[in-house]
Amino acid sequence: MTAYTNMIHIDQDGVSTLLERMPLTQGVAGQYSESWLQRMLFNHPAALPMREIDPHAGTLVPVCMELRTDAGPADILYVTRTGQVVLVETKLWRNAEARREVVAQILDYAKELSMWSYEDLSREAAVASKGGPGYLLNAVRAAHPDLDEVAFIDGINRSLAVGDFILVIAGDGIRTGAEALVSFLERYGHLRFHFALIEVATFRTVDGALMLQPRVLAKTELLRRSVMIVQHGGQMQPFSNDDSEDVKQTELVTAKNAAVAANWAQFWTEFLAVLRLDDQQQAPPVKPAKTTNLALYLPPGPSYAWISPFVAQAQGSAGVFLTFGKALAEGPEWFDCLYDQRDEIEKVLPGLSWEKQADGKVYIQCPPIKVDSLENPETRQRVITYLAQQTNAMVNVFRHRLESLVRQRGLR
Incomplete structure (x- = not known):
């Protein structure tokens, strides 16, 4: 109500x-x-x-x-x-x-x-x-x-x-x-x-x-x-209608966002220093992200498919998921193809969650781990190590399968 x-x-x-x-x-x-x-x-x-x-x-x-x-x-x-x-x-x-x-x-x-x-x-x-x-x-x-x-x-x-x-x-x-x-x-x-x-x-x-x-x-x-x-549920607070104040406030927010972006860039820099990919055909990210997600693009390429390690601080969790972009019209069909191989995939990478939403958006996610404060060195290292291991495992399992789907569909 x-x-x-x-x-x-x-x-x-x-x-x-x-x-x-x-x-x-x-x-x-x-x-x-x-x-x-x-x-x-x-x-x-x-x-x-x-x-x-x-x-x-x-x-x-x-x-x-x-x-x-x-x-x-x-x-x-x-x-x-x-x-x-x-x-x-x-x-x-x-x-x-x-x-x-x-x-x-x-x-x-x-x-x-x-x-x-x-x-x-x-x-x-x-x-x-x-x-x-x-x-x-x-x-x-x-x-x-x-x-x-x-x-x-x-x-x-x-x-x-x-x-x-x-x-x-x-x-x-x-x-x-x-x-x-x-x-x-x-x-x-x-x-x-x-x-x-x-x-x-x-x-x-x-x-x-x-x-x-x-x-x-x-x-x-x-x-x-x-x-x-x-x-x-609260009352609206009065704010100045002075447009010049809007510009000043925007500058302050931009500065704050820059500091947050720098913190995430440092986190993902540490992650990339640890990440080791067994699949030499998988291109690692060119530079660290400045947000809570990092993307490793899979076949057929950017905007189509990617594996994303992430940190969801509001939920106190971190994990890795694979998804397809809207630009890949075949995304739901490819998800079904991968799901048909679920038993074989989960022998190597157990515990995956498979989600297919009503709008066709799909997510395949490894089991998340709990995260408290990333300022704690032990927690930070544990999260980075886990994300690096799971990212490598997800690449090993899915990159070559997507490459095969690309060849079958003649997308390259």
Whole structure:
């Protein structure tokens, strides 16, 4: 159940009426569709409680709807004057499965955008908006005539490079399930995003009109790059509307993120110093990651398949998993082929978990180990040693099998 109660309408004569909450899913067929909600939020970005999601977020500039990515079209793209990318997906909630699908969807969009540059975003924004070349910069300049173009472009490139996005799912009748979301979001620890569920409460006014009230239901808090879901229950805190303050705060966050990134880079540097791969055809990572995940790309190559050692501090665990990207349409089929070899695989690497989600996303994961503080030298060494051993074992088991699938399908 939502923590929010109904609104009270008071007319000029002091007559009060309790407004009726109206689920959009029960509206006249086609009248209140997801595309209708999408247009409402795109046209009125100030209605979104962005300060509550990220206190350092600036004013949103609506850029386009239906932004094309290799993972599908993203509903709404906003940007801030400092170059932060904000994606919003709208969803009218009909079942729990729909929630999981849209969470996977927006995370896949984020992953795709993390491989883009400013030029890519500018091009696709121009295509989606039909605004022509330079549309992205012009849209932001229209909202901020004193825009520093160089700083804005640098900000976009920085946001894309590290996955520093604000990801929002907005819909009617949302129900959370925070524990499941924590586990799901940890898999995307290589991206530095804020994530929020926004419930758009809809009320029928006394004159028959509609009133929409977006409000945060749950959001992520980033603590040492671990993901924690915070169920909303507190009051909104006042923040300055001074855009210059937004820039200062952004600089402070960037400095903090740089320190966290340096810590992870040191951790993965130590990991790479220990990692020994028996399979000489497997290319090791070129450089240490600056996030909670590290990727070793498997056939057919980057964006298609990879093995990822990870540290999920929010769950106090670390492990290694194999997954396929959306770019590999054959991913679910390949998972089935590997699963058919499960008995043979688990003779070498026992205890694997095999997960195939409704949206086709798959994960094959070795048994995780418990992790307390990585600042403890003994714990740190134990985790690094385990991750190195399991990464090597996963490569030994899966790389040549994927190589065989690539040859069979004629992908090379």
